[in-house]
Amino acid sequence: MRAADGPVVLAACGVSKRFGALVANEAVDFDVRAGEVHALIGENGAGKSTLMSLLYGLMHPDSGTIAVDGRAVRFSSCVDAMKAGIGMVFQHFLLVERFSVAQNVMLGREPGRRGMLDRRSSEKEVARLATGYGFALNPATPVEDLGVGARQQVELLKVLERNARVLILDEPTAALSPQEASALFDIVHRLRSEGRAVILIAHKLKEVLSVADRITVLRRGKVVGSVEPEQADEAQLGLMMVGRSIDLDKRVPRIGAPADVALRITSLDVPASSGAGLHGFSLQARAGEIVGIAGVEGNGQIELAEALYGLREPTAGAIALEGRDITSMSCANRRRLGVRYVPPDRQREGLVLDFSTEENALLGDQRRLRRGSVIPAKTMRRRADAIAREYALAGYSPSVKARDYSGGNQQRLIVGRELSEGAALLLVCAPTRGLDVGAAAVIRERLRAARDAGACILLVSYDLDELRALADRIIVLCGGVATGELTPENADDATLGMLMGGIAA
């Protein structure tokens, strides 16, 4: 049975919240029942996180009430919310890097006093909890050594250790690989079957439809409607979210035939960074085509992109761009030849969060654009203005810090910058991961336009729908080796899955 008929445990009743002139939530009704997964969806900036902050006691509504078990409450902080059995996993993890898994989980509630014994007993307790949920976590590992998926499990353990009845998951899948996301959904189902209430904010409509019992759509601070997944489909939800219809995963064939070979990679070996490294990889790609690189995260994709951009030195093999050997060329010189990069981690590699929009719009090209020792103010302003206009950057002003944009707008800024002068070779990693459909549609449309304008694009993506929608052909990597090549038409999940697992299709 899907539809939950447990009692409503947490509710927002007619809540409104303003930030100055901006109405982030307007008369919102939202509740969640015991044993239910209630998904909340909406574009970036729709007010989802604001609503969660109200439910979790981080902010007070300007009007309306929050109720727990049918009784109005007024949380003075999230400590009160936690006491009421509400736990939240945030969009950006709040873990202490140098602390171990166990220390993070037990933070603020170590059993007993300090010392060896306490460490041992808290590690034992955390190990018990982790094993119960099937998490392969060693309680003694420092969090800084963990990947995103594991970090999220630590965040979940923090909440579960307090035995929360209501779990709020704010975009938990944004940074996860499809495999990690599906593992998370298994956990979500498990939590539901334990009778807990789960509020899930997510962007991928397919995921939402498969995991939720009820889906509520927020647009510009207001509830557009609630549906049950059996009565809804992706197209309808997309329409509710943005107010117009978007078919994100529709294939748009390229205009014209691809031209000459632009990129020639020959027997490339690249040492491993976070992944498997690259072993004897060869590829020829043409101007005017998008070559998709599929694979489970960590199978050499990032090493490939970094070697092509000049961030990681190959130990063997050669890279030629338009007939020119660039194997050991510096990044700056590659940029001069039109090599551009959209890195997988927008916040850490793509932007300097504390720099202004103008400054970020120039990153990577500072030296080249300098006249004397400074970059002319007009050059800076012009570039930022153009990106803002073309990519509909919400909340734009030249001086706004990159940190203050939503994820979707940060990515618009990066892609806008990388494409602002055209590109000969564009390396793109997970370009729409975690973005709402509106932002994802803009990014995809721009990538296609760049291809049609003659760029050679290498698209590393963990989203199979995205690969099929964008790529003209798809190469699969497993263990740093190409295990196959498919056309988007032949790239069904089963075939891709086999190649991704290293089994010849």
Ligand SMILES: Nc1ncnc2c1ncn2[C@@H]1O[C@H](COP(=O)(O)OP(=O)(O)O)[C@@H](O)[C@H]1O
């Ligand atoms: N603390 C804040 N101060 C000012 N504006 C905010 C604050 N938090 C959110 N906003 C604004 O409120 C709107 C809704 O934001 P948010 O709830 O984070 O949306 P979502 O989570 O759906 O992306 C956005 O326009 C955002 O810029």
Ligand SMILES: [Mg+2]
């Ligand atoms: Mg949010």
